[in-house]
Amino acid sequence: MTHAASLLERDAKVVAGIEKLRFFPIAVVAGEGSWLIEDGGRRLLDLSATWTACGLGHGHPKITEAITRAAQRPAGAGGLSAVHPDSVGFAEELLALTPGDGERRVYFGHAGTDANDVVLRACRHATGRRRIVAFKLGYHGGMGVAMHVSGVHIAAGAQPDAGLYLATYPNPFRPHADGDDPVAATAQASLAEIEAELARGDVACVMAEPILSDGGLIVPPKGFLKALGELCRKYETPLAVDEVKMGLGRPGLLHCFQLDDMVPDIVTFGKVIGAGLPLSAAVGPKEILDGPAASALLTTAGNPICTAVGRQVLRTLVEEDLPARAHAAGERFMAGLRELMPASDVIGDVRGHGLAIGLELVTDRASMTPDHKLTQKVVYRAFELGAVVHYVGGNVLEITPPLVITDREVDQAVDILGRAIADAAAGRVDDEKVAPFAGW
Numbered sequence: 424m425t426h427a428a429s430l431l432e433r434d435a436k437v438v439a440g441i442e443k444l445r446f447f448p449i450a451v452v453a454g455e456g457s458w459l460i461e462d463g464g465r466r467l468l469d470l471s472a473t474w475t476a477c478g479l480g481h482g483h484p485k486i487t488e489a490i491t492r493a494a495q496r497p498a499g500a501g502g503l504s505a506v507h508p509d510s511v512g513f514a515e516e517l518l519a520l521t522p523g524d525g526e527r528r529v530y531f532g533h534a535g536t537d538a539n540d541v542v543l544r545a546c547r548h549a550t551g552r553r554r555i556v557a558f559k560l561g562y563h564g565g566m567g568v569a570m571h572v573s574g575v576h577i578a579a580g581a582q583p584d585a586g587l588y589l590a591t592y593p594n595p596f597r598p599h600a601d602g603d604d605p606v607a608a609t610a611q612a613s614l615a616e617i618e619a620e621l622a623r624g625d626v627a628c629v630m631a632e633p634i635l636s637d638g639g640l641i642v643p644p645k646g647f648l649k650a651l652g653e654l655c656r657k658y659e660t661p662l663a664v665d666e667v668k669m670g671l672g673r674p675g676l677l678h679c680f681q682l683d684d685m686v687p688d689i690v691t692f693g694k695v696i697g698a699g700l701p702l703s704a705a706v707g708p709k710e711i712l713d714g715p716a717a718s719a720l721l722t723t724a725g726n727p728i729c730t731a732v733g734r735q736v737l738r739t740l741v742e743e744d745l746p747a748r749a750h751a752a753g754e755r756f757m758a759g760l761r762e763l764m765p766a767s768d769v770i771g772d773v774r775g776h777g778l779a780i781g782l783e784l785v786t787d788r789a790s791m792t793p794d795h796k797l798t799q800k801v802v803y804r805a806f807e808l809g810a811v812v813h814y815v816g817g818n819v820l821e822i823t824p825p826l827v828i829t830d831r832e833v834d835q836a837v838d839i840l841g842r843a844i845a846d847a848a849a850g851r852v853d854d855e856k857v858a859p860f861a862g863w
């Protein structure tokens with residue numbers, strides 16, 4: 424048995440299944456830039472970046488230096504009952520980089536889940552209202568309130584939060600309203616749905632992803648998020664934009680909501696902000712986040728190592744102009760993927776902004792029927808050919824490589840994905856191989 428196979432076998436015996444989402448038998452021992460390295464030395468081009476958490480690539484020297492420096496003489500292990508320069512500095516710097524009005528505060532957490540959870544609870548407390556409006560197939564967290572407002576989990580059988588309203592996210596590729604301009608009509612239909620809920624006067628918070636990622640990498644129609652912000656303002660309801668997966672450089676701008684030239688009341692951050700370490704944050708009005716003391720405690724939140732890394736991530740994004748890099752690399756990536764379309768009837772759509780790219784797989788472009796089985800095989804085949812890519816929404820490849828990916832690596836990625844799609848579509852991937860990897 425190979426070392427990787429043995430590691431996977433040991434994992435199956437000791438690690439809880441409830442925290443796994445596997446697409447192929449991957450066991451990696453190291454990472455370097457845009458690459459993951461298996462035991463034995465095989466290098467895999469990382470087109471997921473651990474669902475965007477490793478957005479600065481693996482082993483970025485500035486991050487390694489920040490971790491090492493902070494770990495040598497750590498000022499305790501959290502911001503709960505003491506302050507230290509990196510927690511305060513991180514909050515100041517994040518505020519400086521995040522547009523917003525009035526006096527604001529920063530909450531630190533460990534994961535996108537707790538940042539969203541705390542925001543939802545704080546909005547309830549501040550407004551005295553209870554209901555949440557979120558979106559079908561949205562994803563805001565894997566436990567607590569954040570999970571119970573996540574459309575993806577609810578579609579999979581989780582109990583919805585009491586009074587939750589899940590609106591339809593407007594999908595330009597599959598509009599849900601008719602008219603001369605179905606995309607505009609779809610955005611209007613979603614806004615009308617939400618307005619009907621807001622008009623009841625009992626909504627504590629509207630939470631939205633600026634690109635619906637786990638629901639299928641859906642880029643909303645231009646102007647939708649801005650109109651949503653205006654609607655929330657009209658009904659004096661806070662809008663929280665969840666930038667956990669799509670924010671901080673990935674869309675080709677520092678913040679994904681900037682694609683729509685708007686400023687949310689609350690913004691949540693996660694994943695890349697800790698460069699792989701557990702760090703999340705929420706930025707929002709003082710009136711909401713300065714709630715009662717001790718109402719959102721995590722002992723090691725705001726710890727010196729994670730916040731030192733968070734500061735370095737913010738600095739690196741600016742110093743290396745990674746949003747611009749993501750924009751250029753993403754344009755090249757999407758152009759390469761679109762060049763595959765004439766020869767491949769199963770690529771329904773290629774969409775995205777910067778290095779947030781979705782490739783939708785269908786049975787054929789005439790019917791545009793989503794092809795889940797094919798998608799499972801494509802990601803499996805891509806793994807065999809040397810790339811790590813996952814899917815979302817059942818049939819959409821989620822292509823979110825590290826923001827430091829080079830042009831040469833982009834071209835290699837397009838080549839691997841093209842071959843994986845061709846092999847899977849031609850029936851060259853066995854059903855038995857993919858059967859143990861249900862993905863989602």
Ligand SMILES: Cc1ncc(COP(=O)(O)O)c(C=O)c1O
Pocket residue numbers: 474533534535536537539562563564565632636637665666667668669693694
């Ligand atoms: C948009 C969004 N919000 C929140 C989360 C939850 O983040 P975490 O898994 O770090 O708790 C995710 C995770 O995929 C996400 O995609």
